[in-house]
Amino acid sequence: MKLFVGIDVSSEKLDTCFLDSEDQILLETSLPNNVVGASKIKEHIIQFTENIHYERIIVGMEATSVYSFHPSTFLAEDAELKSLGIEVAVINPKAIHRFKGLFEEDKTDKIDAYRIADFLRFGRFNTSLIKEEKYMALQRLTRSRYQLIGQLTEMKQHFLENLYYECNTLTKEIDTSIFGATMMDLLTDSMTLEDIANMSLEDLAAILQEKGRGRFSNPQKLAKSLSKAIRDSYRLGKVMQDSVDVVLASYAMMIKTIKKQIKELDKAIQQLLEILPESKSLLSIPGVGPVYAAGIIAEIGQIERFENEAKVAKYAGLYWKRKQSGNFESERTTITKTGNHYLRYYLIEAANSVMRNEPVYREYYLKKYHEVPKHQHKRALVLTARKFVRMVDVLLRNHQLYAPERSV
Known part of the structure; x- marks a missing residue:
């Protein structure tokens, strides 16, 4: 006899069957x-086991964002439940949704809890290990950094849009980043663009050298390009000019703040990476730095959660469904993209970096690049990321450092 506990999790309730x-x-x-609610579920499980010896006890719930974290961790780590051999499964909601679609019935929390328990009864699921606290802590940092990077990109786009109103030729004329500290300070300073345009090239070069702390190799050339860009641009009326100035100053402040927060997160990520021994394995790969290594480790957790590298790839959404019927085998299959999009992002970005540093991966990328006439880069990069998964799995599973393949 087996006991199945299905839990429909929401922010406020644990509907249990x-x-x-x-x-x-x-x-x-x-x-x-x-x-209190999780403890009550524990009490019920213990009461049922007093009367009947269950050969297997499985608790299952959907992976509902942050709501399933606390109950799944509580039940998986409880000492009394561990002694009973309890298994806790956090299941992909899509799998449960497809299973529910087999039945013509109402949609209620009570029915959902029953169907989750019924899904467990069929045994078509994997009971993976719950991530340890250190991996979850790292995941909070890496995902927050990922979101801040997205916000920073958006802020920069808005800044450039508004900058175009003021100086539409600026980005074409100068050969340095608009978002460097010197340029941002100059464009949002008390001086107007007219003041900069009317300034002598020597004075403007001196200001650039002062604000840039001597980092510009040719401040005179930059001053000339900046002055020319301002002169060649359209002029705004005073009302529009004042509005754009306020907007640029606001975005400049937000960009500066987000950059500062990203630096703080990077420090915290670095400190946490130092206590994770598997980070040394990934950092030994040419092209993989702390950001990519932390992102991959945070999303994978213990590599023992996955049976093999194919399961890791499928979890990341780097998986192509096979299409076969009779004697027909389709050669054109699409990537699923149904897995963990954070892990997929870090694997693809890391593979892109490794490809530029490792000849073996560069050769593989070029081979896949020239196989098709369309979407060459995207296809080749995703396939390179799939190859990269194998290396990540081997290094993490064997706790070893990367050694480049020897040419024969």
Whole structure:
């Protein structure tokens, strides 16, 4: 006899169904999503085991963002439940949704909890290890950094849009970054563009050298390009000019703030990486730095959660469904992209960097690049990322450092 506990998790409730292997509902209850509710589920499990010896006890719930984290961790790490051999499965919601679609019935939390327990009863799922706290802590940092990078990109785009109103030829004329500290300070300073345009090239070059702390190799050339860009641009009316100045100053302040926060996150990520021994394995790969290594480790967690490298690739969405019928085998298949998009992002970006540093991966990328006439770069890069997964899996599973392949 087996015991299956299906939990429909929401921000406030834990709707729970206790089901045995003979499809008999032992108990249905709704509990609060807090320590009290999770403790009550634990009590019910222990009570059921007092009367019947269950050869297997499985608790399952959907991976509902942050809501499933606390109950799954609580039940998986409880000492009394561990002694009973409890298994906790956090299941992909799409799998549960497809299973529910087989039945013509209403959609309620009570029914959902029963169907989760029923899904567990069929045994078509994998009980993966719950991530340890250090990996979850790293994941909070890396995902927050990922989101801040997205916000920073958006802020820079808005800044450039508004800058075009003021000086539409600036980005074409100068050969340095608009978002460097010197240029941002100059464009949002108390001086107007007219003041800069009317300034002598010697004075402007001196200001650039002062603000840039002597980092510009040719400040005179930059001053000339900047002055020319301002002179060649359209002029705004005073009302429009004042509005654009306010907007540019606001975006400049937000960009500066986000950059500062990213630096703080980088420090915290670096400190946490130092206590994770597997980080040395990934950092030994040419082209993989702390950001990519932290992102990959945070999303994978313990590599033992996955049976093999194919499961890691599928979890990341680097997976192509096979299409076969009779004697027909399709050669054109699309990538699923249904996995962990954070892990997929870090694997693809890391593979792109490794490809530029490792001849073997560069050769593989070029081979795949020239196989098709369309979408060459995207296809070749994704296939290179799939190859990269194999290396990541081997290094993490064997706790070894990277050694480049020897040419024969």
